[in-house]
Amino acid sequence: MLDPTVDSAYPDYLRCLDDADEHGAIDVALALLDAGVPADRVLLGLVAPAQAQVGEWWARNEWSVAQEHAATHVSERVVAAVAATVRPRPSRERVVVACLDGEWHALPARLVAEVLRLDGWDVTFLGASVPSPHLVSYLHRHDPRAVLLACALPMRLPHAFRAIEACRRTDVPVVVGGRGFGSDGRWARKLGVAWAADARAASTLLAAPSLDVATADSLVDDTEYAGLVAARVELIDLALERLDLGRYSPAQIDATVADLGYIVDSLAAAVYVDDASLFGEFVSWMSTVLASRRVPLHTVGLTFDVMADRLRDFPRARGFLQVAALPLAA
Numbered sequence: 501m502l503d504p505t506v507d508s509a510y511p512d513y514l515r516c517l518d519d520a521d522e523h524g525a526i527d528v529a530l531a532l533l534d535a536g537v538p539a540d541r542v543l544l545g546l547v548a549p550a551q552a553q554v555g556e557w558w559a560r561n562e563w564s565v566a567q568e569h570a571a572t573h574v575s576e577r578v579v580a581a582v583a584a585t586v587r588p589r590p591s592r593e594r595v596v597v598a599c600l601d602g603e604w605h606a607l608p609a610r611l612v613a614e615v616l617r618l619d620g621w622d623v624t625f626l627g628a629s630v631p632s633p634h635l636v637s638y639l640h641r642h643d644p645r646a647v648l649l650a651c652a653l654p655m656r657l658p659h660a661f662r663a664i665e666a667c668r669r670t671d672v673p674v675v676v677g678g679r680g681f682g683s684d685g686r687w688a689r690k691l692g693v694a695w696a697a698d699a700r701a702a703s704t705l706l707a708a709p710s711l712d713v714a715t716a717d718s719l720v721d722d723t724e725y726a727g728l729v730a731a732r733v734e735l736i737d738l739a740l741e742r743l744d745l746g747r748y749s750p751a752q753i754d755a756t757v758a759d760l761g762y763i764v765d766s767l768a769a770a771v772y773v774d775d776a777s778l779f780g781e782f783v784s785w786m787s788t789v790l791a792s793r794r795v796p797l798h799t800v801g802l803t804f805d806v807m808a809d810r811l812r813d814f815p816r817a818r819g820f821l822q823v824a825a826l827p828l829a830a
């Protein structure tokens with residue numbers, strides 16, 4: 501979002517995140533409010549891009565997890581300070597904003613919740629990782645205008661779909677959002693659910709007279725997906741056998757097991773929505789992360805070969821793996 505006043509404060513805000521300077525960051529945000537910048541612009545034009553930048557620094561191994569956590573805490577405090585300063589009375593219906601089960605990226609959903617609140621909606625924010633049965637009983641009890649579900653990781657899409665289906669059975673309309681549904685929302689379309697790119701789009705969607713469910717592009721493929729889930733542990737074991745683990749430290753072995761889990765989960769999610777680009781985007785992201793940590797990428801290619809060999813009866817998964825392995829081998 502282009503706003504010269506916000507843009508000029510952005511470097512100061514990043515510096516405060518880098519210094520974990522909570523007070524400084526709050527001062528930067530409140531000074532913008534004082535200068536007449538609307539609160540939603542402070543949240544979406546300052547805090548949101550700064551958090552994306554934090555993610556880039558982490559991915560490129562320029563920042564540790566501790567630095568990311570410190571910065572995120574500061575941004576959470578800034579969101580709270582802005583929200584406490586501007587407190588419009590709700591003039592619109594109640595909506596519930598929640599992160600799906602296993603989804604710990606609460607801050608993106610919180611930003612959405614606050615912007616909707618600024619827009620007059622009566623927002624209940626349920627935060628990170630809400631188990632579906634609990635979410636469903638909450639919806640039954642409060643019968644809101646809609647439930648907005650956040651998902652930041654594409655590999656969680658199969659879980660997201662089950663939660664969406666559970667919410668739909670309550671007759672409360674569902675709107676989804678977050679990076680997990682693809683930058684253009686294409687995986688939300690695959691799952692046949694209404695998607696909003698950001699909080700403003702969500703507010704417009706909520707105000708539409710009928711919040712009808714979008715129609716699915718095509719049916720998701722549950723059979724090959726289920727087979728992949730059943731083979732998950734075996735695939736990870738086979739890949740570990742292929743690697744020369746004798747040279748790995750215990751911490752490196754742990755990280756490798758976690759990475760192999762992400763590979764299988766992303767492959768399964770790609771099969772689920774039948775879209776090779778989901779796995780392709782994951783592999784290119786993982787290549788950046790691993791290369792910046794000096795992990796030789798051909799070792800990842802080796803694990804793809806082993807998995808593709810085991811997945812002879814899984815045409816989609818095998819095809820996705822083979823395509824993704826090519827640049828890694830090079």
Ligand code: B12
Pocket residue numbers: 544547548549551552553554555556558559568572602603604605606607608609611612648649650651652653654675676677678679695696697698699702781782785
């Ligand atoms: C902070 C952070 C964390 C924190 C979250 C704490 C918290 N309180 O939120 C913690 C440490 C928990 C975390 C964990 C992980 N994270 Co993280 N995280 C981030 C980070 C740096 C910032 C998140 C944020 O605040 N973003 C700011 C908002 C504004 O982002 P946004 O998605 O653009 O949101 C806008 C829209 O998408 C939309 N939107 C978002 N949600 C919703 C919801 C609805 C309903 C609607 C309508 C719209 C909407 O509106 C928003 C405002 O415009 C991001 C980087 C990033 N680019 O986001 C990584 C990032 C999302 N994380 C990432 C990863 C890999 C992980 C882990 C797997 C790391 C690990 N190895 O453990 C785990 C997974 C945990 C889990 N299962 O959920 C990757 C994901 C990469 C990928 N390709 O999938 C990212 C992109 C970092 C990176 N650059 O590599 N993370």
